[in-house]
Amino acid sequence: MQIFPTISDMRAASRAVLHAGKRLGLVPTMGALHEGHLSLIRAAKSQCDAVAASIFVNPLQFGPNEDLAKYPRDFDRDCELLKKEGVDFLFAPSVEEMYPAGAVTHVTVEGLSDKLCGKSRPGHFRGVTTVVSKLFHIVEPDVAFFGQKDAAQLAIIRRMVRDLNFPVEIEACPIIRESDGLAMSSRNAYLNAQERKAALALYRALKRVQELFDQGERNAATLADAGKRVFKEEKSARLDYLEIVDPDSLEALTEVKKTALAAVAGFVGTTRLIDNVVLSGEENAFR
Numbered sequence: 001m002q003i004f005p006t007i008s009d010m011r012a013a014s015r016a017v018l019h020a021g022k023r024l025g026l027v028p029t030m031g032a033l034h035e036g037h038l039s040l041i042r043a044a045k046s047q048c049d050a051v052a053a054s055i056f057v058n059p060l061q062f063g064p065n066e067d068l069a070k071y072p073r074d075f076d077r078d079c080e081l082l083k084k085e086g087v088d089f090l091f092a093p094s095v096e097e098m099y100p101a102g103a104v105t106h107v108t109v110e111g112l113s114d115k116l117c118g119k120s121r122p123g124h125f126r127g128v129t130t131v132v133s134k135l136f137h138i139v140e141p142d143v144a145f146f147g148q149k150d151a152a153q154l155a156i157i158r159r160m161v162r163d164l165n166f167p168v169e170i171e172a173c174p175i176i177r178e179s180d181g182l183a184m185s186s187r188n189a190y191l192n193a194q195e196r197k198a199a200l201a202l203y204r205a206l207k208r209v210q211e212l213f214d215q216g217e218r219n220a221a222t223l224a225d226a227g228k229r230v231f232k233e234e235k236s237a238r239l240d241y242l243e244i245v246d247p248d249s250l251e252a253l254t255e256v257k258k259t260a261l262a263a264v265a266g267f268v269g270t271t272r273l274i275d276n277v278v279l280s281g282e283e284n285a286f287r
Helices: 007-019 033-047 075-084 124-139 151-162 184-190 192-199 199-216 220-231
Strands: 002-004 024-029 052-055 087-089 143-147 169-171 237-245 261-268 271-279
Touching: 002 007, 007 024, 007 052, 007 087, 007 124, 007 237, 024 033, 033 052, 033 143, 033 169, 052 075, 075 192, 075 237, 087 124, 124 151, 124 271, 143 151, 143 237, 151 169, 151 261, 151 271, 184 271, 199 220, 199 237, 199 261, 220 237
Parallel strands: 002 087, 024 052, 024 143, 052 087, 143 169
Antiparallel strands: 237 261, 261 271
């Protein structure tokens, strides 16, 4: 695995792959890798001739009182995991490399970036779309792989790609869960044993929503209220939101007619966690 700290070196390597007529995949990450990230790498390996991963803890997507300083970092461990999975290139730039002094340009997807986590974390999605657009320009992948756990991010990136005519396919990969249902997340490392148990409130809430949907309930308010009641049974957790929305526009729904996204966010201690399930007639994540 070749490791590139500079944009020029990463760009040269990726262009060599593309000029050879090979298909290049990109898996953007902020490091602190877990099985969810590795599932994206495996998907990329199965679909592409070469795979690039990035590790960059992006300051633009953290608010002033969020966890940028303490976000888990273990670069050596991450590198070993990526090597084991057969990643070809790792782009690991510094903040100064990605955002040179005087940089003032941002990418914002209007109308979507203030939904779901965007309401609770103003500016978060602007930071995401800015860094992802830069990664797309630098690496020039044929396809980029993202996890379904960050469903709002996925919808926003897809809209950005469509609106700005990026020549990249966006591949969504399933949520990877622990054996008890907790969605894998780098931030799970913050949880102590008691908090880890309380964090299952997110999964239980979504499971209740899925159960009601499977029983034929289609009223979005009824589905959301049922999930909220289950979440609030866990006194150690605090609900941020639980909403039933269109998976593409992120607009709140009154009725589920085709496919919907049930998305939840909550705090366990000081740790903010998210999860979701897609409601449709197809096989669901909780069976």
